[in-house]
Amino acid sequence: MPAYVLSAVSVPCSQIRNFPSSFLRPLRRADDLTRVAALSAVEAVEQCPVAGSELKGEKGGVFVGTGFGPLETNFRFLDSLRENGEAQASPTLFSHSVHNTVAGYISRILDIRGPGLTLNNLTWSFLWAMSEALSAIESGMVRCALVIAVEIRSPFLEDAYSKMTGNPPDAWEYGAVSWLLGSAPLGDEHPICKLHGVEVSERPFSAREILARASERWSQGGENLKGPMGYAFALTESLYLLHRNVPDIISWEVDAAFGHATVDLSEA
């Protein structure tokens, strides 16, 4: 059974200040990782408001895929530990340095009380999360699911990349992507497409292969993907191209030294 892609949103980190005022209070302590992910989630729901009510309660779920997660928040906690001494480090920073903080916040602000799953993988964590969301819809565990990819800029990682490759990672893009999946087409808006399956196959990889991602190629156009979020942004952009000129079934593929992934979509 396929899932319906009801909406899909990309939010680059540059838009992080555009947050609706109604969410400022619940997100006042949140870090940039959570804020940009929450912004994308809220926008995805705004594009399909009927799904927002379906998401509420126990039949809605949040599925987050992130590679580096709250790395920068963890560094702020390390700073706090060094500056303030043992047991005097910031409890707020520590509680936000856990990978599932994003899912926790989003479940709170959208009142999603079903599954909340965070998967960590440096290859294609968004696709693993999507695969789990699709399974949850197919099995009836949820009727509606938000699938989120999120990565934010880390100067530490970028510096490491430069040292490793001799080149600056000037084209890397950061931010969040949210897809809203449903078990049925909801609302007046036509769903973007159907999602039939996600297959990911990985191979052992080196640190260089996973940080540089130089081998990563996308089947549509063969262009270089930009950084750890490149594939998620590219796939989301492709959805709208498909929406306008969709063939019966399209298989989106990505290849890299660290594996191969396929996402099967069709017209809704």
Next chain:
Amino acid sequence: MQSEKIAVTGVGCICAGCTSPEELWEVLRQGVRRVGTVPAWLFPTELDFPVFCCNRNVLSDRARVLLEETPWEVASSELNRTILLTLSAASQALESAGLTREDLQEVRVGIALGTTVGCTFNNEDCYYAWSDGKEADLTPLWQYLTGNLSAVLHAVLGTRGPSVVVTNACASGTDAIGIARNWIRSGRCDLAIAGGADELSRIAYNGFASLQLLSQGPCRPFDKDRQGLNLGEGAGVLVLEPMEQAQKRGGRPVGYVRGYGMASDAWHPTAPHPEGRGLLAAIRAALADAGLSLEDIAYVNAHGTGTQANDEAESRALSTLFGQEAPPIVSTKGVTGHTLGAAGALETILTLLALQKGESGGTVGCMEIDPSLSVGPVIHGENRELKGTVGLNQSLAFGGGNAALVIEACGEREKGLD
């Protein structure tokens, strides 16, 4: 979707003072607490909150052999402690399942492991040097980038199949087992290796200290004088297979993962919902998934960290579900500590052991139940006979995550797990 039961055919674990499930059960029965201050070789600290720490060398002989024979070029010195804990538990689980690396090449193997510390880059020397503008030795970063638990285990075993690391904080191990079980049910893999692992870390130790959640003494879950939790480290790993497939190859099921449920509190960043709202939803979902009812539950392995908020929320949820007719409830963190990403896996193994042996064991450290709690556990030194072979393992997490597994032991109680 496969309708048959998903069997547990292999189990392995390592935690403070224990290197096998049977040792862990004996420690629980005897109420032994291998708890002490942080050893100097682990990390420097001036704090004296006790922890449950494994031996310095956590790589078992069988895991060492596995590494020596792996097609993946890696030395144990390049692997972090969480990975070594995982390899020790996983190699034991595979051995107890009667599976060799060669057997695994013939099937699609799913690997789902939960962790918290294991997916975080915590190397202070490296980060501080970089932060100060010095020439940082980036070796720890390269190791982190290739240190994804499930990817490493796939690489060591030379296997192919689904691979996820679950980072649902303290519920990660429970969720990983539930996810792996669902993979087999839906046909995404033929066999799964699932569980969780975490090492003690100076960062988590200071983080929990900053949240004022650590106990100054050995933890006392559900006790009227409880002060908080003790951190621990370890790994628990299960091998899961469709029952028919396991029997066909001569594997011996020791139990079944019957149902899985997960739900969010949608409440607070670190505190559980006071009524255990998400936990109730997760338990109900797991029971519905298993096609069983509350009357079938003969044992509950509680999350039971020993913090005020956790024990109250959990007690309320269990009271709402069972009223005063609750089956024996036990927290086993008094003998393992809170092992974070490993907790749900170790407690699933302890649930299987209790159900298999037909006895609850007691909640080590709980001498007198907090009278304000709605329902309480089996206390320290007490042991109750179980009236069935189906039990519940439940986990609560930072971020408001909750997970529950319905576990069934094989009827023949004389079968051991190792």
